[in-house]
Amino acid sequence: MNTLIKNVLAVLPNGSTKKTNITIKDDKIFSIGIVPEQFNADKTIDGQGKLAIPGFVNAHTHVSMTMLRSYADDMKLMDWLENKIWPVEAKMKKDDIYWGAMLGIAEMIKTGTTTFADMYGDMDKVAEAVEETGIRAVLSRGMIGAAPNGMAALQENCTLFEEYNNGADGRITVMFGPHAPYTCPPDFLKKVIEKAQKYDAQIHIHLAETEDEVKECQTKYGKTPIALMEDVGILDCGVLAAHCVHLSDADIAIMKKYNVRVAHNPGSNLKLASGIAPVKKLLEENICVGLGTDGASSNNNLDMLEEVNLAALIHKAATLDPLAIPAAEALKMGTYYGAKAVGLADTGKIEPGMKADITLFSMQGTQWTPCYDAVSLLVYSANASMVDTVIVDGKILLDKGRLTTIDEEKVIYEANKCAEKLTGKTLKN
Template sequence: MSNLLIQGATVLTMEEHDAVFKDGEIAVAGDKIISAGPRGSVPGEFKADRVLDGSGMVVMPGFVNCHTHAAMTLLRSYADDMPLMQWLNEKIWPLEAKMRPEDFHWGTMLCCLEMIKSGTTTFADMYFEMDLVALAVEMSGLRACLSRGMIGVAANAKTAVDESIKLVEEWQGKAGGRITTMFGPHAPYTCPPEYLKKVVKLAADHNVGIHIHVAETKDEIDQIKGNYGLTPVQYLDENGVFDVPVLAAHCVHLNKDDIAILKQKNVRVAHCPESNMKLASGISPVIELLDAGVVVGLGTDSAASNNNLDMMEETRSAALLQKVATGDPMALPSFAALRMATTDGARALGLEDVGLIKPGMKADLILVDFRRPHLYPRHDLYAHVVYAAQSSDIDTVIINGKIVMEGRRVLTMDEKEVMTQAQKCADRLVGEE
């Protein structure tokens, strides 16, 4: 791996609000940042193999998408304007049952392409055929936390367990350390107590966490209360799920006791505002979670329920939604929202060396071109990134010290081929109905 020097950009380190370097420079050796500061701060012994001119750019940590289902890009715009359970039962699950290996491959490649183009450097995925997903991650250059979705009430529940074990044992730490893994029980309403307990034991034995949907809809609340007399959070806690590290997606319908449990058990939350709005699932009490000290990251959910994987857009939606939900224009200010999309997202995935620009951290960086009319005048850079910037402003993406997009051109895959093959797969799937 080579040494890279980025010079002349304004550096948003995301360590704290005022940790900004104008006319800054960042030195990268291999996959790690070795220095970040004003121009001239790079150690004298550092020799760069490549110098990137960041003039007119803002460099910041790459976005961390804490919850998605990658290959569902093939289902984008297939089933819209429906409630969640009808959407799943009548449209999504029947079509997923017809998906072939090539569909998972090209659907995931399309997801990876879209994420790189919009500045995401790390994502958490829960889906099927995860070997193919892992291969796509390896090829694309992205960083990912992968889990095989497991539905405990399904006919293939045991197969899902076996495939999950295989994923963890074969892919944890692979792709140069870019791939980590979790177990992925789908949700409280699809995983009975004994199944959950089995998954918890497996996660503990393999020293990995759990990625699960939690308290997404009112229907889920009613179902779990009717079956067990508990909230989904209480149900998971009672069955020991929170005794291992947990990434809880959505967490829309929570009471004060639920939030206290999440904090006590150090559960990390993946907030998906646009999917929750589109499916009319509700609004997560993000401000209450943050006030309680719960780590909250951001996720897009799938392209079938969003309908894109644009984390810049998701960050804006998260900030605006909390303002209107609380009636407080100061709720979730731009810096806090951007921390959720980067630093806190990495913490939510248990990645301690991702999400900040400082020595020792992984070199996962994006360069945003601020030479655009909608990014002038430059009063507040955080506000510009969250409220004004567009993903098309992202010029360069660096992951694990490697340039994977430069000048808006993705270097790790053939963009036209990915889009062409994904369209062929989607046409065949829909044509089989």
């Protein structure tokens, strides 16, 4: 199928914008600029008044936790986990995982995300939701090595790899998901490495999220989490590391050496009071930093434009440097750097040959006026309800704000039913 996006203001790989035409052949961007004579469009999208960006890459989330959005907020981390989140998670069945994933994917597509990296349990149900909805995903089975089901979870991650890696027309990649150094002892991590190497798969892990985690790791192992991971050998596998809030200069040097890619989650780090990651320093060291929402229960949404906005804002104040992360750089973090972070080389840029993963924002209305600089307006003024069209792998998943592969009403109905059953609460809306 050939699609033409005509007269659209496109954000180019260098961060500048240009009024142009984008042609799409099957799953790839075919050309940018004058429409090639031999190109016959099956579908033409009027790009007038729209901004085309590479689709957002949500580099770290737990999509099925969307089911717990607003269930418990403004609490201390361990109180929140032990008394609210874990008891409900323990009751979750495959159906809850599926409808939680559908709810989250619906939200992600509506807010312009084309790829997400996920870590949770019962990931076959998340993979199913990815297959059905047409989004792109990097999936890993979240494993608590210290839990009784640690080895079973590792086996599930292997099965997930065998059944789904490169599945859904190549839209699914599978990674291994040991949860964190404080939940996965070195012995367990070594077993994970063995399997990851067997399948030539990469690792998705939480690292250095809180001060307490770093302190405990120092006490127990005499090392920071990053240094411990180097020792154990995890970093040899290719690592997507979520959070990385509390890092020493030595940690950063190790990360650079092993090309560790970071999923920075500003919304979640602020909300859970984890702190502000040293992102400016990481970028200066040429470490790849993408952006993630984390789970919706600690955010409370999956809106990547908000993360891009936060990334542009908070590091200016944290470093007292108004040039710390300019708008165009924040947008790259939410798109191209995110794609690199989750290990995908062929998405995240509007460029011929790349996967046709594109989001169009409507530039109508007061928040886009006057438009001296469209990228500034996107990052600092717009919101995700202004997403008009979303294309993944060349297929239109959102058309003028309407989901084409998801029955949104049904998803909301089913998600509410699951949520009421899980929590015993009557929902207000």
